[in-house]
Amino acid sequence: MELEELAARLTRLEDIEAIKQLKARYCEICDDDHNPDRITDVFCVDGIWEGRGIAKAEGHAAIRELFIGFQKMMSFSQHMVMNPIIEIDGDRAQGTWYFFGPFTFRKNNQAKWQSTRYHEDYLKADGAWKIAHLRVKGPGISADYETGWAK
Numbered sequence: 309m310e311l312e313e314l315a316a317r318l319t320r321l322e323d324i325e326a327i328k329q330l331k332a333r334y335c336e337i338c339d340d341d342h343n344p345d346r347i348t349d350v351f352c353v354d355g356i357w358e359g360r361g362i363a364k365a366e367g368h369a370a371i372r373e374l375f376i377g378f379q380k381m382m383s384f385s386q387h388m389v390m391n392p393i394i395e396i397d398g399d400r401a402q403g404t405w406y407f408f409g410p411f412t413f414r415k416n417n418q419a420k421w422q423s424t425r426y427h428e429d430y431l432k433a434d435g436a437w438k439i440a441h442l443r444v445k446g447p448g449i450s451a452d453y454e455t456g457w458a459k
Contacts, residue, residue, distance in 0.1 A: 324394045326437045327403055327430055334439065335387035342378035342385070347371055352431055352438045359444035384412035389426065399432040407444075410453070421457060424448030 330350055337346045348368040351357070357371050358364045365374040389405040405426040412419050425448070429441040451457035 320396050323396050323401065323432070323437070327394050327401055328392060330430070330437050330439065331389055331392070331403070331405060331426075331428075334442075335389055338378075338387045339385055342375045342382065344372045344375040344379065347375045350439055351442075352433070352440045355439055356441045358442065360446065362444060381413060381415075382411055383414050383417075384410070386410050401430040401432070401437070403428045403430065407448075419453035421449060421451045421453060 334347075334350045337343050337350065340346065348371060351368065351371055354367055355371065356364065356366050357374060363374055363377075365371045386409045387407065388409050389407050391406045392403055394401060394403045403426070405428070406423070407426055408421075408423045410419065411422050425445050427443040427445055428439055430437050431440045432438075449457045
């Protein structure tokens with residue numbers, strides 16, 4: 309194996325791991341009361357957060373406002389993501405993640421199970437990966453804790 313090929317393979321693995329860490333930070337920020345002061349750290353300046361049937365926010369200011377709204381709506385969340393498929397193409401990448409988690413909504417103190425898939429685009433600038441476009445897509449569930457999703 310040539311040194312250049314080995315270096316390219318190592319860079320790809322480092323990039324995949326950096327994107328996994330980026331996603332872990334995103335989830336940790338969400339579970340830190342959807343912290344609007346921290347969320348823009350993981351997005352590109354012109355990044356997009358788009359949730360089917362939820363909202364679409366473009367740019368840091370709009371994403372921050374969206375997360376202020378999430379704070380008002382939810383008192384608890386636990387974002388668990390798994391099964392990442394990450395494709396690297398130079399300084400761009402795409403990722404798909406499964407999501408599952410418990411939530412407590414402030415209205416009526418309602419406990420729910422949520423699941424979906426994230427489809428994301430990433431950009432690497434100045435050596436750091438950021439989310440360029442996060443899409444929350446199905447199939448998914450939103451089920452009351454007490455009754456579950458089978459009914």
